[in-house]
Amino acid sequence: MATAVLESGERETYLNKEYGIKSWLLTVDHKRIALLYLVSITFFFFIGGFFALLIRLELLTPAGDLVQADTYNKLFTMHGQVMVFFFLIPAVPAVLGNFLIPIMIGAKDLAFPRVNLLSWYLYIIGGALMLYTILNGGVDTGWTFYTPLSTEFLNTHVVTAGLAIFVAGFSSILTGLNFVVTTHRMRAPGMTWSRLPLFVWAHYATSIIQLLGTPVLAITLLLVVCERLFHLGIFNPALGGDPLLFQHLFWFYSHPAVYIMILPGMGIVSEIVCCFSRKRIFGYTAMALALLGIAVVGFLVWAHHMFVAGISLYAAMIFSLLSYFVAVPSAIKVFNWTSTMYKGSITYQTPMLYAFGFIGLFTMGGLTGLFLASLGIDVHVTDTYFVVAHFHYIMVGGMVMAYLGGMHFWWPKISGRMYPEGWGRLAALLVFVGFNLTFFPQFILGYMGMPRRYWDYSHSPEFQILNVLSTAGATVLAVGYVLPMIYFLWSMRYGKPAPDNPWNAAGLEWMVPSPPPTFNFEEQPVVTWEAYNYDEIKEEVPVAQ
Amino acid sequence: MSEHVSSLKLYIGIWITLLIGTLVTVLVAGVNLPGPLNAVVALTIATIKATLVVLFFMHVKYAHDKITKVVIVAALFWLAILLALSMADYTTRLWT
Numbered sequence: 223m224a225t226a227v228l229e230s231g232e233r234e235t236y237l238n239k240e241y242g243i244k245s246w247l248l249t250v251d252h253k254r255i256a257l258l259y260l261v262s263i264t265f266f267f268f269i270g271g272f273f274a275l276l277i278r279l280e281l282l283t284p285a286g287d288l289v290q291a292d293t294y295n296k297l298f299t300m301h302g303q304v305m306v307f308f309f310l311i312p313a314v315p316a317v318l319g320n321f322l323i324p325i326m327i328g329a330k331d332l333a334f335p336r337v338n339l340l341s342w343y344l345y346i347i348g349g350a351l352m353l354y355t356i357l358n359g360g361v362d363t364g365w366t367f368y369t370p371l372s373t374e375f376l377n378t379h380v381v382t383a384g385l386a387i388f389v390a391g392f393s394s395i396l397t398g399l400n401f402v403v404t405t406h407r408m409r410a411p412g413m414t415w416s417r418l419p420l421f422v423w424a425h426y427a428t429s430i431i432q433l434l435g436t437p438v439l440a441i442t443l444l445l446v447v448c449e450r451l452f453h454l455g456i457f458n459p460a461l462g463g464d465p466l467l468f469q470h471l472f473w474f475y476s477h478p479a480v481y482i483m484i485l486p487g488m489g490i491v492s493e494i495v496c497c498f499s500r501k502r503i504f505g506y507t508a509m510a511l512a513l514l515g516i517a518v519v520g521f522l523v524w525a526h527h528m529f530v531a532g533i534s535l536y537a538a539m540i541f542s543l544l545s546y547f548v549a550v551p552s553a554i555k556v557f558n559w560t561s562t563m564y565k566g567s568i569t570y571q572t573p574m575l576y577a578f579g580f581i582g583l584f585t586m587g588g589l590t591g592l593f594l595a596s597l598g599i600d601v602h603v604t605d606t607y608f609v610v611a612h613f614h615y616i617m618v619g620g621m622v623m624a625y626l627g628g629m630h631f632w633w634p635k636i637s638g639r640m641y642p643e644g645w646g647r648l649a650a651l652l653v654f655v656g657f658n659l660t661f662f663p664q665f666i667l668g669y670m671g672m673p674r675r676y677w678d679y680s681h682s683p684e685f686q687i688l689n690v691l692s693t694a695g696a697t698v699l700a701v702g703y704v705l706p707m708i709y710f711l712w713s714m715r716y717g718k719p720a721p722d723n724p725w726n727a728a729g730l731e732w733m734v735p736s737p738p739p740t741f742n743f744e745e746q747p748v749v750t751w752e753a754y755n756y757d758e759i760k761e762e763v764p765v766a767q
Numbered sequence: 768m769s770e771h772v773s774s775l776k777l778y779i780g781i782w783i784t785l786l787i788g789t790l791v792t793v794l795v796a797g798v799n800l801p802g803p804l805n806a807v808v809a810l811t812i813a814t815i816k817a818t819l820v821v822l823f824f825m826h827v828k829y830a831h832d833k834i835t836k837v838v839i840v841a842a843l844f845w846l847a848i849l850l851a852l853s854m855a856d857y858t859t860r861l862w863t
């Protein structure tokens with residue numbers, strides 16, 4: 223497809239069309255809003271990371287000697303809340319999804335550009351409330367806000383933290399709504415459902431979870447706030463409430479929330495694996511259905527977080543059984559990525575390194591999830607570091623790996639510049655090594671019985687060696703995360719100008735210029751090919767400098 | 768998309784019905800009905816109110832496209848999941 227371009231000295235793009243702070247804060251261009259999100263979530267990622275480093279430093283020694291016990295409670299609480307609600311959940315959809323979905327389906331923008339900007343402002347209002355909470359002394363409920371601790375016993379800033387996440391939730395709902403309507407209504411002629419890139423399918427499935435799950439979280443946190451302020455008696459047993467009702471409602475959203483984080487990552491990995499194997503995805507339909515399957519089955523398993531909380535044995539057995547079913551669509555995905563690579567012509571550029579990391583670490587996180595789904599083992603390891611390691615393998619080993627892979631893969635499109643490939647590979651390696659060094663020892667620690675959320679383990683000094691390894695790993699990981707930020711920023715000025723299709727990849731986004739013009743396409747594209755038509759693309763991935 | 772325009776009178780009527788529903792809920796909460804009847808009354812009124820909002824304020828009554836129906840059914844189905852699986856716990860828990 224020819225992309226005619228406006229010639230006004232240099233080519234007009236979404237980046238140089240307008241300048242000035244107002245042109246950004248009032249933009250309705252999905253690509254600019256994606257960049258607003260990129261800056262915001264990066265900010266919160268480093269705040270959350272800062273708390274994580276303090277946690278790891280405290281655990282370097284068995285004695286609780288770096289911070290006070292109360293401060294430690296605040297550190298892990300705010301680490302969790304900031305990372306989950308202000309980084310992991312919005313990261314891929316709001317940045318890469320926002321930027322790519324309209325282009326991938328051949329549209330000029332999302333269905334509701336103004337609602338898109340509104341969702342960023344809601345995110346910022348929620349983020350500001352969270353910052354206010356942090357700066358005023360923080361909150362120490364644990365990221366899960368469990369009642370009656372959060373409603374009756376704590377004197378920290380539970381109300382503002384709850385409201386922060388309540389508001390950010392609406393940002394997430396609006397993003398999901400926008401993606402669903404866009405996918406239904408804005409597809410270019412010929413872009414049938416069976417030709418959609420899996421990245422779009424993944425975001426479609428994610429959006430369904432956001433739409434159906436997030437309202438439950440929002441109302442639950444609002445109830446916590448009301449119970450705290452007005453003593454309603456929803457969760458307080460003294461007033462006829464049930465504390466476990468909170469856990470049911472909270473996990474009804476918060477288990478599927480894990481899939482809000484991981485499904486978009488799976489979409490990214492599908493794109494990367496096909497491109498760097500030069501092959502069509504293995505089992506396209508199964509892959510798309512698996513995404514939807516995970517979204518639906520993910521809603522049926524939430525009480526596996528409550529096995530030791532006092533739910534009935536009957537319910538525990540049902541939820542244990544249902545939890546196993548999530549493994550089926552997840553395994554389909556892992557097997558199909560592997561089959562896609564089979565006999566492919568694989569190259570090892572940075573995005574592919576992250577995709578490899580994702581597949582391996584997600585598999586480990588998923589398989590240890592099966593340990594936790596089985597009642598007997600779960601009783602043994604509940605609230606230990608085994609659980610911490612498990613969900614970090616999914617959320618950090620899986621989701622953050624995929625996010626970084628996607629950022630490298632599409633950075634040339636977003637910025638119009640190439641990142642330095644050598645540094646990219648080094649950072650990918652550091653992230654992989656640092657991640658495993660941080661979290662693998664935690665599996666062993668948890669199995670040995672080290673509880674999570676403890677600030678002092680001087681009763682069992684034998685835990686120290688593994689904790690030291692973990693803290694060392696976190697340091698490596700931190701370097702691995704800071705490096706890409708530095709060279710991405712560097713490349714915006716000094717990077718080699720990116721060609722329109724630096725990877726010879728399939729997909730509409732590689733047929734528009736890098737960076738794209740404001741309305742993406744000069745003329746309405748008409749799609750006549752299947753997704754991932756790598757058998758029709760003869761060129762290999764160009765060798766990087 | 769249906770282009771049906773509802774009359775202002777209808778909207779105000781619905782609004783007043785909602786207000787009356789709220790008033791009744793508050794008043795009944797002050798009366799001690801036998802057994803779980805208080806909750807039954809409150810939830811019944813709340814469900815009627817929500818239905819009115821969905822049908823009229825959200826224009827579902829006048830929407831004829833399939834996708835709107837899919838959305839409504841999906842939302843109700845997900846609510847049913849939440850209630851049914853929670854009840855798997857509540858109806859079989861050993862209350863002491």
Ligand SMILES: [Cu+2]
Pocket residue numbers: 476477523524526527
């Ligand atoms: Cu879960």
